[in-house]
Amino acid sequence: MDLSHTIMFSYAWLLIAIPLAGATILLLLGSAAKKWGHWLGTAVALASFVYGACLFAEMFLAPAEQRATDVPVYTLIDVGTWHVTFGLLIDQLSVLFILLITGVGSLIHIYSIGYMAHDERRSRFFGYLNLFIAAMLLLVTADSYLLMFFGWEGVGLASYLLISFWQERPAAAAAGKKAFVMNRIGDLGVILAMSLLFTTVGSVQYSEVFAAANRIPVATATLIGFFLLLGACGKSAQVPLQAWLLDAMEGPTPVSALIHAATMVTAGVYVITRSGAIFDHAPAAATGVVIVGTVTMLAGAWIGTSKDDIKKALAGSTMSQIGYMMMAAGIGGPAYAYAIFHLLTHGFFKANMFLGAGSVMHGMDDDVNMRRMGGLAKFMRITTVTFAMGYLAIIGFPLFSGFFSKDHIIVAAFGYNPVIGICAMIGALITAYYMTRMMLLTFYGKRRWVEPQEANPNRLPVRHPHESPLTMTIPLIVLALFSIGAGLLMNHWIGQWLHPVTDPAHPHEVTFGEGLIEAFTNPLAWITLVLVAIGIGLGWLVFGRNRDIPLEAPRPNLAEQIGRNDLYGDAINNAAVVHPFLAGTEGVAKADEGIIDGVAVGSAGVIGGLSTQLKRAQTGYVRSYAVTMTAGVIVVGLVLILGQLA
Amino acid sequence: MSPENYLILSAILFSIGIFGVMVRRNALVAFMSIELMLNASNLALVTFSNMHAGNSGFVLDGQIFAFFVMVVAAAEVVVGLAIIVSIFRTRRSASVDDASLLKF
Numbered sequence: 186m187d188l189s190h191t192i193m194f195s196y197a198w199l200l201i202a203i204p205l206a207g208a209t210i211l212l213l214l215g216s217a218a219k220k221w222g223h224w225l226g227t228a229v230a231l232a233s234f235v236y237g238a239c240l241f242a243e244m245f246l247a248p249a250e251q252r253a254t255d256v257p258v259y260t261l262i263d264v265g266t267w268h269v270t271f272g273l274l275i276d277q278l279s280v281l282f283i284l285l286i287t288g289v290g291s292l293i294h295i296y297s298i299g300y301m302a303h304d305e306r307r308s309r310f311f312g313y314l315n316l317f318i319a320a321m322l323l324l325v326t327a328d329s330y331l332l333m334f335f336g337w338e339g340v341g342l343a344s345y346l347l348i349s350f351w352q353e354r355p356a357a358a359a360a361g362k363k364a365f366v367m368n369r370i371g372d373l374g375v376i377l378a379m380s381l382l383f384t385t386v387g388s389v390q391y392s393e394v395f396a397a398a399n400r401i402p403v404a405t406a407t408l409i410g411f412f413l414l415l416g417a418c419g420k421s422a423q424v425p426l427q428a429w430l431l432d433a434m435e436g437p438t439p440v441s442a443l444i445h446a447a448t449m450v451t452a453g454v455y456v457i458t459r460s461g462a463i464f465d466h467a468p469a470a471a472t473g474v475v476i477v478g479t480v481t482m483l484a485g486a487w488i489g490t491s492k493d494d495i496k497k498a499l500a501g502s503t504m505s506q507i508g509y510m511m512m513a514a515g516i517g518g519p520a521y522a523y524a525i526f527h528l529l530t531h532g533f534f535k536a537n538m539f540l541g542a543g544s545v546m547h548g549m550d551d552d553v554n555m556r557r558m559g560g561l562a563k564f565m566r567i568t569t570v571t572f573a574m575g576y577l578a579i580i581g582f583p584l585f586s587g588f589f590s591k592d593h594i595i596v597a598a599f600g601y602n603p604v605i606g607i608c609a610m611i612g613a614l615i616t617a618y619y620m621t622r623m624m625l626l627t628f629y630g631k632r633r634w635v636e637p638q639e640a641n642p643n644r645l646p647v648r649h650p651h652e653s654p655l656t657m658t659i660p661l662i663v664l665a666l667f668s669i670g671a672g673l674l675m676n677h678w679i680g681q682w683l684h685p686v687t688d689p690a691h692p693h694e695v696t697f698g699e700g701l702i703e704a705f706t707n708p709l710a711w712i713t714l715v716l717v718a719i720g721i722g723l724g725w726l727v728f729g730r731n732r733d734i735p736l737e738a739p740r741p742n743l744a745e746q747i748g749r750n751d752l753y754g755d756a757i758n759n760a761a762v763v764h765p766f767l768a769g770t771e772g773v774a775k776a777d778e779g780i781i782d783g784v785a786v787g788s789a790g791v792i793g794g795l796s797t798q799l800k801r802a803q804t805g806y807v808r809s810y811a812v813t814m815t816a817g818v819i820v821v822g823l824v825l826i827l828g829q830l831a
Numbered sequence: 832m833s834p835e836n837y838l839i840l841s842a843i844l845f846s847i848g849i850f851g852v853m854v855r856r857n858a859l860v861a862f863m864s865i866e867l868m869l870n871a872s873n874l875a876l877v878t879f880s881n882m883h884a885g886n887s888g889f890v891l892d893g894q895i896f897a898f899f900v901m902v903v904a905a906a907e908v909v910v911g912l913a914i915i916v917s918i919f920r921t922r923r924s925a926s927v928d929d930a931s932l933l934k935f
Contacts, residue, residue: 800935803934803935804934804935805931806927807927807931808852808854811849811852
């Protein structure tokens with residue numbers, strides 16, 4: 186018994202169809218929709234959010250065992266014993282994603298009305314955003330790996346289109362291509378995992394796969410787990426496929442907030458949490474997830490400390506926070522819920538900070554370099570305050586949302602392995618350091634720019650900072666409120682809510698309830714708080730105290746040098762993959778020209794030469810043909826006669 | 832008379848026809864040589880039919896086939912002569928060596 190008989194759930198496909206219709210209309214009409222395209226785009230996102238909220242309300246009111254609902258949509262293949270049906274699985278996990286995607290998505294649509302106001306192709310931008318919302322909803326509501334993969338590719342496409350939205354900039358076009366290609370590597374992992382599931386289980390339907398998960402041989406399950414991890418690495422920018430995320434910041438800032446912070450890049454965490462049954466059965470793969478998460482968490486934080494570009498520093502931070510989620514998802518058990526908890530709170534505070542960065546850029550002539558900012562707090566009050574809420578949330582200031590979600594992960598990491606736990610704590614320290622740096626460089630300290638009417642003896646950049654319009658500040662305020670309260674709101678509730686999905690074997694044992702108390706009683710939480718305070722202090726020592734920040738970055742030390750170059754991710758990729766492959770393709774091209782083409786051209790030459798000689802027999806003299814014919818008849822006759830004799 | 836003699840005559844006529852086609856330049860003579868070959872084969876067909884009948888039966892297969900050959904030959908003559916006449920009209924020559932444009 187589930188909710189599929191209710192009207193809201195039986196029409197659940199509308200959830201995806203509405204934004205898809207919006208995207209279709211906007212992209213087909215093109216510039217004809219210029220005047221009202223952004224309103225339509227925002228309206229469909231809001232409609233989708235209202236529908237999702239109704240689904241959530243209905244599910245919330247239903248008894249726990251009826252909540253998970255599989256809504257059949259249609260049958261794709263029904264031949265003999267082979268049934269492939271498409272359906273939507275709306276359960277406790279996916280409904281949270283629906284709310285996050287459509288909720289944050291709607292806010293970012295509203296924000297984009299103001300942010301993209303001066304862009305010629307604003308309605309196309311909204312069309313792409315709607316396409317993204319539809320694909321992302323399909324990704325999280327699909328009830329099979331195959332259908333999930335449709336959404337997976339759809340968000341990849343939308344991400345590509347939006348990163349290179351300003352296609353006239355070579356850097357943006359290249360960044361889109363890079364993201365697309367690196368995601369293909371991850372997609373290969375998902376395809377291989379699906380193929381393995383199909384051969385071992387005979388189905389890619391979630392319900393059938395998870396029911397049979399215990400019967401899959403451990404070696405196969407481990408392989409499936411690693412393939413899924415490869416897919417998650419590509420989509421969620423985890424080491425070793427992390428290099429695309431920093432370049433993806435070439436896209437418009439709302440895109441960075443929606444796709445490359447709040448939703449799409451967390452799809453990898455979703456897939457691993459969803460496939461919990463497989464990872465529980467393959468401890469080696471789960472360990473792999475933890476290690477990848479830890480490495481990425483530290484690598485992203487490292488990059489975050491040394492970037493002067495505000496968006497790239499935030500992107501490094503995103504990598505790092507997703508690393509936390511992956512860590513939790515790999516630890517498994519109750520930590521699945523922590524991963525999703527952190528995913529949701531991160532979705533709020535990181536979208537908030539990205540949009541805040543966009544608001545700063547809006548007022549600073551699209552400059553992203555924090556060295557040319559400073560002292561903006563007086564000029565952009567709302568942006569500063571909302572950004573500060575995001576800041577307090579991400580560093581884990583007590584009672585802010587990140588405090589609860591990150592603490593759970595650190596405690597769980599210590600329970601799993603002390604080394605991982607210490608890494609998680611160091612990550613918290615570095616996070617506090619680089620976020621303090623960002624705050625101080627951008628909003629406080631001395632101004633490193635001048636207003637147009639001021640004297641400019643030091644040749645500082647001329648800027649005219651101003652607060653952004655209401656369409657941009659209202660989403661900031663809403664997201665700031667969630668950055669403050671989401672943790673407190675969900676801390677006690679989310680573990681129990683997600684329990685039937687994350688631990689279906691023991692539906693009645695809930696091991697997640699001491700949250701609020703744990704955060705204050707556990708000594709680990711106190712140590713983390715001390716480390717965070719040290720991080721803030723370090724940040725203040727280096728960048729605070731009204732110090733003079735040079736406009737040009739001074740000669741970096743080794744750690745900074747490495748961080749500024751994205752830990753040489755591109756260089757490693759080039760040396761390990763790109764150059765060998767290019768050399769390989771050149772070799773293959775040479776072989777193609779030399780050997781394959783050589784054989785073809787050579788044989789054509791031989792035939793041509795022979796025919797040039799042979800055609801001389803065609804003299805045009807009838808009598809010579811007659812002689813040839815007679816000779817031929819005589820030869821045939823002789824052969825026949827000799828054949829008779831022999 | 833022994834039927835072999837008819838066959839020998841047929842072979843001689845056929846060889847004369849072949850020889851004519853191969854050596855004579857005049858299109859009309861070559862054409863006549865072809866007719867000679869056809870009639871040589873007709874003679875052979877009738878002879879074989881006669882031999883096949885032997886003492887017991889009454890077989891006319893070869894004779895009927897010879898009629899077919901004659902009919903087709905008559906039709907072919909119409910076409911062939913028309914071509915030869917039209918070539919002669921345009922080139923004032925009936926030599927087959929002059930009409931040698933269709934070559935490499």
